[in-house]
Amino acid sequence: MTTSIAPRRAAAKRAVRRGTLIGWAFAAPALLAYLAFVITPLLLGVQYSFYRWNGVGPSEWVGLANYLRVFTDPNLLGAIRNAFVLIGFFTIIPVSAGLVLATLIRTMRTGFFSSASQTILFLPQIIPLAAAGIAWSWMYAQTGAVNQILNAVGLGFLARPWLGDLQTALPAVGLIGSWVLTGLCTVLFLTGIGKIDQSLYEAVRLDGANWWREFITVTIPGLRQEIAVLVTITVIAALSSFDIIFTTTLGGPGRATMVPGILIYRIGFTQSDVGLASAFGIVLMILVLACVLPIQRLARAGAR
Amino acid sequence: MIVNRAEVIIGRIVLVIVLLLTILPLANMLSAALQPADVNPVGLRWPTDPQWINFATAFETGNVWRLMGSSLFIVVFVVPTALIFATLAGYALGNLRVRGGRFLFLFLILGLTIPFEALIIPLYYEMKGLGVLNTQWAVILPLIGLYMPFSVVWMRAHFLGVPTELSEAARVDGATTFQEFWRIQMPLARPALSALAILLFLWTWNQFLLPVVLIADPLNRTVAGSLTFFQGQYSSSIPLLNAGALIIIVPTIVVFIIFQRQFIRALLQGAVKG
8 A cells, every 4th residue: 555655645746836937937937037026126226235336436435324214305305295295185184075966966866967077087097197197297287278277166265386386386286186186086085985785875864864974974984995095096196196197297396396206316316316315215105004004904893 | 867957967067178278288279279470479369361271381391201100110110019928927827827926926916016117327328239229119018028017917807807717628638738828818818909909009198207308309209209300390380390299189089089089998908907
């Protein structure tokens, strides 16, 4: 007996090993691409971040000096602060507006109007962010539509070049983000509401609940997963914003709209301080993780 | 369903206002694009004498054919390659469940939240080292890698959902792993694949940061990346800038309207899974 089992076992082991080998062969191209163009630059970035290097000449080991600068230089801290302000416009406004809108239009029967409005709400999601930036720089221009509308409704005294004004530039840029993301939030919430048990709505209505109570007790809990997803996506979009700001203000006027993405580009390529730019990149990555992980954990805890 | 009439009416009004706000910037671009090219335009209004010629001028001076060609070149290499790599890996992780697969999966998840800005500086020097800087390959190669975390996770989720009995039946019938993959799994994966293809197409076509940094000549970039070139080219003419930007946007919008159902479904699924 033993003589026949041993080879069989060996064969089985060989088969498993062969299966694993084939499996890894299937995974290899993706893994290699990932190693070559995500992990390699990531490790390179970590390496650069400990050096002072202008990109061409010799480099000099500076230890943690670059990281120290990220956390002490007011310009870099200012960019991080601006990125957090943008969360208000990229996350809080679109998610709350999306929730309210989805609640208001959930009663709409599916038909031409409903599908047409979905299409329109999705448009900002389809066009390049850079194009949205161009469209809005013209909206905000001195002779642009925003000032024109303000004049028409008698608020002409508010008119100004919105992107050129130190006070309004950051909110103005932020609102472009709200414009882009509100549609996505609304449509995703609408699908989410469709999955909520309709009898829950009927029950609270029969209890005499008003619109607000229904919103708080049925809609919000029912959409917890969608909210977590959208908060995650939009927070990442806010912290790593680049395209919109690049095509509208480039971080100006002064440093009013400077964000980490633009500053990394400037420090790395205009000022040729590769070490500092890489350190800032690593800090940005950790910042995004530090914001996203708690959201995921909260969502999972809430689901239990 | 119990709803107040007032609620329905308020809902409609709010919706119409939001729809108008959504369209306004785009309509405003059109209104600017149709005003005389050599004057500074004024706000939103339908010009008495619409200058459709601006589109022709912008098309000509913006080298739009070349830009579209360059974008298409990038898309044609990035999207199919990423799809093939992701499907193979997704199959290995979701169906074959290779040993060590869990580790690989977590390793990929790590890459999901890395912002492109964090990698752009080292990518620049990596591409320089490979000698592809300032060519389309400087965007094609990194994009394939950068898409892997999302795409593999996406395809893995699909293959996890396919009942294992199917593969077992195929094995019993003597199919090799590759035959089973090609004949049985691929046809089933078509909806997941086409949704992923839509997302990757859109992300590539609209990609801005990589082409701006890695390709110096705007004419070799993606159309989105070339918008900065338009801004430089037409800095003195807002009508031409808007006409040029509209020319760039319109193809995407047309494709979107044709495939809107698939687009919206793909984007929503993408949001949830991502």
